Amino acid sequence: MKVLDKKMKYNFIIISSVLLLSFLISSCSKLNEPLPASPDITTHKTGILDQGSPDFHGKLVRENNWDLALCQSCHAADYSGGITGASCLTCHTQTNGPEACNTCHGDFQDSTRIAPPEDTHKNITTDSVGVGAHVSHLYENELGHQIECSTCHIVPDKYSDPGHIDTGLPAEITFGNLAVHNIAVNPVYNYPAATCSEVYCHGDWAFLKDSSDYQFIYVDSMIVGNAFSPIWNKVDGTQALCGTCHDLPPQGHQNAGGDPNATTCSGCHIDIVDANGNIIDQTKHINGEKNVFGN
Ligand code: HEC
Ligand code: HEC
Ligand code: HEC
Ligand code: HEC
Ligand code: HEC
Ligand code: HEC
Numbered sequence: 001m002k003v004l005d006k007k008m009k010y011n012f013i014i015i016s017s018v019l020l021l022s023f024l025i026s027s028c029s030k031l032n033e034p035l036p037a038s039p040d041i042t043t044h045k046t047g048i049l050d051q052g053s054p055d056f057h058g059k060l061v062r063e064n065n066w067d068l069a070l071c072q073s074c075h076a077a078d079y080s081g082g083i084t085g086a087s088c089l090t091c092h093t094q095t096n097g098p099e100a101c102n103t104c105h106g107d108f109q110d111s112t113r114i115a116p117p118e119d120t121h122k123n124i125t126t127d128s129v130g131v132g133a134h135v136s137h138l139y140e141n142e143l144g145h146q147i148e149c150s151t152c153h154i155v156p157d158k159y160s161d162p163g164h165i166d167t168g169l170p171a172e173i174t175f176g177n178l179a180v181h182n183i184a185v186n187p188v189y190n191y192p193a194a195t196c197s198e199v200y201c202h203g204d205w206a207f208l209k210d211s212s213d214y215q216f217i218y219v220d221s222m223i224v225g226n227a228f229s230p231i232w233n234k235v236d237g238t239q240a241l242c243g244t245c246h247d248l249p250p251q252g253h254q255n256a257g258g259d260p261n262a263t264t265c266s267g268c269h270i271d272i273v274d275a276n277g278n279i280i281d282q283t284k285h286i287n288g289e290k291n292v293f294g295n
Contacts, residue, residue, distance in 0.1 A: 061104075062120075066165040068098060099159045113139060115149065121169055129170075129194045132232040136240070143240060143279055144201070144286025151179050151201075152189075175199070181288045182206070189232075197229040201286050203245035209252075214292065217268075220252035242277060270294050 047053025048060075064070055076082030079089055079097040094100035094111045106114035115138050121128030137147045149155045154174045156164040163172065173189035180187060181200040188197050198204045203225025209218035217223075225246040230239045242248055247257040249265070259265070262277030269292050272284045284291045 065168070066104065068159070071098070096159075101159070115139070120171075129233045132194070133230075133235050136235060141282070143282065145178070145283055145288075147178070147201075150176050152176075178286070178288055194232040195229050196232065198227065199230075200288070201245070202226075202228045202230055207290060217254050218252060219254055219256065223250050223252040225250060248277075268292055 044057070044060075045053075045055035047055030048057050050056055051058070061068065061071070071088070072079065074082060074084050075086065075088055079087065079092065081087035089097050092098045092100065092103065094102065100111055101114040102108060102111045105116045105118045105120050107117055115134040116131040117135060119128055119131050121130075138149075141147060152173055152175060153171065154163055159165065170191060175187040175189075178201055179185075179199050182205040185198050185200050185204045187199045187204075189195075190197070196202065204227040206222040206224045208222050209215050209220070212218065226244065228239070228245050238244075242262050243260060248259050248262050249256055251257070255264075262273060263275055265273040265277065266275050271281050271294060272279065272291050274280050279285050
């Protein structure tokens with residue numbers, strides 16, 4: 001009898017512990033599921049913080065069309081954690097947290113580099129053209145005037161602006177400023193071929209003899225560039241060589257094509273090129289202006 005009593009007491013403790021535990025678990029999981037969302041979101045898998053994992057949260061964002069509002073519904077509007085207690089801002093330390101412009105397509109470590117070294121197509125489609133020539137245009141340009149995103153894209157002020165992520169891949173190309181400069185150029189980006197054509201910067205221009213102060217140099221009614229059509233994702237330097245965008249000197253110019261090493265240009269186009277044919281003042285080359293005799 002005594003022995004049985006002891007056993008019952010024991011059972012009671014075990015059962016009540018189990019009940020208490022399951023009550024705690026169920027109220028916890030209720031806490032964790034305040035809103036209906038896709039199963040992958042409500043129950044994060046263990047790889048959520050592991051960059052090498054197929055369950056990494058970056059991939060989760062991509063699979064949900066880059067819609068950070070989904071994450072905000074649990075992690076709070078300012079990403080500080082909210083009911084989850086898990087803040088995004090511990091790692092996403094830039095202004096605007098995960099919405100910073102370098103988070104999804106820039107250099108994660110350097111908030112000043114927002115152009116793709118990161119391919120937003122990855123794991124989404126296999127026919128991506130990749131990150132292309134962003135770095136050579138924006139950060140390693142040694143040839144000409146500084147280039148902005150707005151030369152080729154409409155730039156959002158905020159990540160949630162219309163026309164940004166809501167439009168889906170591929171990224172929209174909308175040429176502006178220097179790309180559309182000079183004569184009636186009408187630049188076109190051909191998506192399947194990844195080529196640009198009719199771009200001012202790559203030599204789609206004509207300078208007219210009639211309107212020149214230095215008509216003696218013209219051997220034709222105009223001096224023209226080569227209207228070169230570069231391939232966006234061929235980044236081996238061959239498309240930025242002297243003589244690609246315009247001949248040396250250009251067609252319609254005295255001695256057209258007669259100085260392939262560009263050693264004489266410096267005599268007249270002073271401050272722009274040196275006697276070895278190197279560009280010495282980037283701000284005056286591919287800047288939309290005629291620069292000759294120091295003007
Ligand atoms: C423990 C650190 C850490 C926390 C916490 C964190 N992230 Fe990240 N996040 C990263 C890292 C690292 C990357 C990947 C950077 C890279 O690709 O080089 C990343 C990438 C991203 C990306 C880019 C997706 C892509 O692949 O292009 C988004 C968007 C993002 N995080 C949103 C969030 C949100 C929202 C939260 C909070 C709910 C959060 N992160 C919490 C470290 C973190
Ligand atoms: C339904 C609520 C909910 C939604 C929606 C949600 N999360 Fe979470 N998230 C949580 C909870 C709860 C945790 C803490 C427990 C865990 O790690 O699963 C968490 C943890 C995380 C962590 C780990 C943070 C750390 O420091 O351990 C990351 C990263 C994360 N979430 C990213 C995201 C991203 C990105 C989104 C949007 C695509 C998102 N979450 C949407 C509930 C949510
Ligand atoms: C000289 C023109 C040019 C400039 C300048 C430029 N882009 Fe692009 N960008 C392109 C082209 C071309 C593509 C490729 C479109 C395609 O075929 O997918 C592209 C694609 C992209 C993509 C998608 C890339 C991917 O791999 O998923 C992003 C994101 C992007 N650009 C952001 C930027 C940002 C941000 C800047 C400024 C910091 C910038 N671009 C400046 C021409 C440019
Ligand atoms: C949550 C991820 C994310 C953040 C944060 C983000 N972008 Fe993007 N961005 C993308 C994706 C994805 C694309 C390609 C989508 C498309 O084709 O429209 C893109 C494309 C672009 C493009 C190419 C033109 C276009 O709309 O396709 C530019 C320029 C750009 N982003 C600039 C910015 C700027 C500036 C910020 C900061 C204000 C920013 N992005 C923040 C994901 C992001
Ligand atoms: C990516 C295309 C491109 C390449 C490559 C290029 N140029 Fe030019 N160049 C231009 C354009 C566009 C102009 C028209 C004037 C302007 O906007 O500066 C120009 C004009 C010039 C001029 C006239 C002065 C001026 O800027 O008005 C000289 C001299 C010149 N280039 C020399 C060179 C030399 C030398 C090289 C090789 C180091 C070279 N270019 C490579 C696009 C190019
Ligand atoms: C004898 C002087 C002289 C030499 C040498 C010379 N140029 Fe010119 N170039 C001119 C003059 C003058 C113009 C007309 C500018 C105008 O119309 O205002 C001109 C116009 C141009 C233009 C179109 C307008 C502009 O300024 O962008 C280009 C491009 C150009 N030259 C490139 C070259 C290159 C490249 C070389 C060397 C391979 C070269 N030139 C050598 C005098 C010279």
